[in-house]
Amino acid sequence: xxxxxxxxxxxxxxxxxxxxxxxxxxxxxxxxxxxxxxxxxxxxxxxxxxxxxxxxxxxxxxxxxxxxxxxxxxxxxxxxxxxxxxxxxxxxxxxxxxxxxxxxxxxxxxxxxxxxxxxxxxxxxxxxxxxxxxxxxxxxxxxxxxxxxxxxxxxxxxxxxxxxxxxxxxxxxxxxxxxxxxxxxxxxxxxxxxxxxxxxxxxxxxxxxxxxxxxxxxxxxxx
Amino acid sequence: xxxxxxxxxxxxxxxxxxxxxxxxxxxxxxxxxxxxxxxxxxxxxxxxxxxxxxxxxxxxxxxxxxxxxxxxxxxxxxxxxxxxxxxxxxxxxxxxxxxxxxxxxxxxxxxxxxxxxxxxxxxxxxxxxxxxxxxxxxxxxxxxxxxxxxxxxxxxxxxxxxxxxxxxxxxxxxxxxxxxxxxxxxxxxxxxxxxxxxxxxxxxxxxxxxxxxxxxxxxxxxx
Numbered sequence: 326x327x328x329x330x331x332x333x334x335x336x337x338x339x340x341x342x343x344x345x346x347x348x349x350x351x352x353x354x355x356x357x358x359x360x361x362x363x364x365x366x367x368x369x370x371x372x373x374x375x376x377x378x379x380x381x382x383x384x385x386x387x388x389x390x391x392x393x394x395x396x397x398x399x400x401x402x403x404x405x406x407x408x409x410x411x412x413x414x415x416x417x418x419x420x421x422x423x424x425x426x427x428x429x430x431x432x433x434x435x436x437x438x439x440x441x442x443x444x445x446x447x448x449x450x451x452x453x454x455x456x457x458x459x460x461x462x463x464x465x466x467x468x469x470x471x472x473x474x475x476x477x478x479x480x481x482x483x484x485x486x487x488x489x490x491x492x493x494x495x496x497x498x499x500x501x502x503x504x505x506x507x508x509x510x511x512x513x514x515x516x517x518x519x520x521x522x523x524x525x526x527x528x529x530x531x532x533x534x535x536x537x538x539x540x541x542x543x544x545x546x547x548x
Numbered sequence: 549x550x551x552x553x554x555x556x557x558x559x560x561x562x563x564x565x566x567x568x569x570x571x572x573x574x575x576x577x578x579x580x581x582x583x584x585x586x587x588x589x590x591x592x593x594x595x596x597x598x599x600x601x602x603x604x605x606x607x608x609x610x611x612x613x614x615x616x617x618x619x620x621x622x623x624x625x626x627x628x629x630x631x632x633x634x635x636x637x638x639x640x641x642x643x644x645x646x647x648x649x650x651x652x653x654x655x656x657x658x659x660x661x662x663x664x665x666x667x668x669x670x671x672x673x674x675x676x677x678x679x680x681x682x683x684x685x686x687x688x689x690x691x692x693x694x695x696x697x698x699x700x701x702x703x704x705x706x707x708x709x710x711x712x713x714x715x716x717x718x719x720x721x722x723x724x725x726x727x728x729x730x731x732x733x734x735x736x737x738x739x740x741x742x743x744x745x746x747x748x749x750x751x752x753x754x755x756x757x758x759x760x761x762x763x764x765x766x767x768x769x770x771x
Contacts, residue, residue: 364587365671365700366692393672395699416702418641418672446700448588449616449641449670468691468714469589476618477588477669479639491691494717 340454343422347457350429351440357539357546358440360456362480363464364473365446368490370398372464372526373441377405380536384438384543389428391420391445398443408432419451420444426457438543448473452480459546460485467491467503474511482515486522488535493525563677566645570680573652574663580762580769581663583679585703586687587696588669591713593621595687595749596664600628603759607661607766612651614643614668621666631655642674643667649680661766671696675703682769683708690714694726697734705738709745711758716748 351358361369370390377386388409390399399411410428412420425442432440442458444451452461463484465473468491474481481487495503509521520538524531574581584592593613600609611632613622622634633651635643648665655663665681667674675684686707688696691714697704704710718726732744743761747754 364589364669364692365696366587366689392699394701395695397695397699416676418670445672446587447641447670447672449668450673453639466589466691468689468717469587472618472620473588476615476620478617494691 340422343426344455344457347422347425347429349457350434351457351459354434355547356434356437356440357543358442358458359485360442360444360451360458360461361464362444362448362451362461362484363446363466364448364469367446367464367466367469368526369443369446369464370401372488372490372524373443374401374405375526375529375532376536376539377402377407379532380539381406383540385436386439386441387432387434387437389420389425389432389440389442391424391443393417393445408437414445418445418447418449419454420456421454422456438547439539448477448480452483459542462486462488464488464490465508467494471503471505471508471511474508474515478515481512481519484516484519486520486535486538487512489521489523490526492523492530493528563645566649567678567680570645570648570652572680573657574680574682577657578770579657579660579663580766581665581681582708583665583667583674583681583684584687585667585671585674585684585707586669586689587671587692590669590687590689590692591749592666592669592687593624595711595713595747596666597624597628598749598752598755599759599762600625600630602755603762604629606763608659609662609664610655610657610660612643612648612655612663612665614647614666616640616668631660637668641668641670641672642677643679644677645679661770662762671700671703675706682765686710688712688731690717690726694728694731694734697731697738701738704735704742707739707742709743709758709761710735712744712746713749715746715753716751 386407388402390409390411393414396411399409402409410431412424461484463480522535609630611625613632613634616637619634622632625632633654635647684707686703745758
């Protein structure tokens with residue numbers, strides 16, 4: 326157990342070293358960098374595509390896409406005109422800070438205001454690995470159920486913002502059992518300062534508040 | 549790297565040793581044991597609750613519930629009258645064979661025909677850890693999207709059966725973009741022998757084929 330523990334610590338420290346370098350690079354360039362974390366299929370790519378398209382005249386956004394396999398998500402992002410770097414983890418359940426370090430070098434940083442990292446779809450592991458990001462954004466979608474914050478608390482406790490996506494499904498009758506007030510209450514018990522945005526990336530409902538928060542965050546960092 | 553690799557191997561072997569013991573125990577008792585793996589919120593607990601209730605006059609089912617925190621799921625299972633053992637992983641992203649070994653001792657094995665293991669909600673990590681189960685059952689829910697088999701292939705390649713859940717949502721218009729034939733095709737490219745059951749654990753649609761497969765599997769093992 327001792328050996329396992331010390332090896333575990335060493336791996337974490339190597340990741341933290343890269344994370345620190347990434348953080349310094351982003352701070353020097355005054356770039357906002359948000360690490361998006363959620364279950365598979367909560368809608369991260371759809372949220373990013375809509376956000377990029379609707380904010381393209383206000384801020385310039387780049388994306389680092391993390392997937393176990395395929396570059397489907399990077400292709401969707403590039404279709405919006407934004408630069409996207411695809412990282413394939415080939416089985417690993419989260420992005421590492423070393424991978425982000427390499428991807429940041431490939432992005433045209435000086436031309437960007439905001440970098441999104443779309444982590445591997447996994448509500449558990451990515452929250453434990455710092456990437457040097459400015460902050461984490463959690464996404465929880467309505468069909469996943471309102472009990473997820475108490476069952477998977479780590480990411481909800483650590484995120485700067487939570488997007489509750491697919492709120493259009495609250496009205497379909499299919500998910501009338503998702504109690505949005507319960508979800509908010511449970512998240513705020515874990516995290517007093519988190520910003521919560523109920524949205525539908527499909528219909529656009531609620532997206533303006535999310536955009537305002539992004540624009541304000543970019544402005545605060547650059548001023 | 550050498551140290552890390554050999555340690556990694558040692559950890560896997562310890563898990564495999566427990567998995568082998570579990571497999572032997574289950575074989576001696578002629579018990580079918582299915583390890584359910586999916587993203588958070590795909591409906592595993594709802595599927596199990598309905599399955600237990602509707603099969604209670606045919607076979608006797610017990611459940612081992614894996615969650616990072618809370619015993620909400622075990623409570624739901626116990627409400628059906630079935631025995632359920634809750635394991636809290638306290639942050640770990642998958643169940644281990646040692647945890648299953650301990651849980652099997654707490655279940656009334658002689659009174660059961662079938663043991664379900666509901667793994668931690670995570671489409672990535674649990675598929676890499678053998679628990680000694682007879683087979684793995686993957687669950688993919690419609691709102692997660694039909695691209696998940698190619699993006700997260702490991703579990704789809706390894707499962708004996710796949711439940712495509714929440715097919716009632718195909719009709720709501722909210723998820724008309726889930727192409728069930730595409731999902732089946734992509735899964736069968738990874739896994740030629742997998743059984744695929746499109747179901748709605750909410751409405752009951754498609755559940756009978758899943759029940760028939762379970763009953764047949766129990767019978768084959770006990771004969």
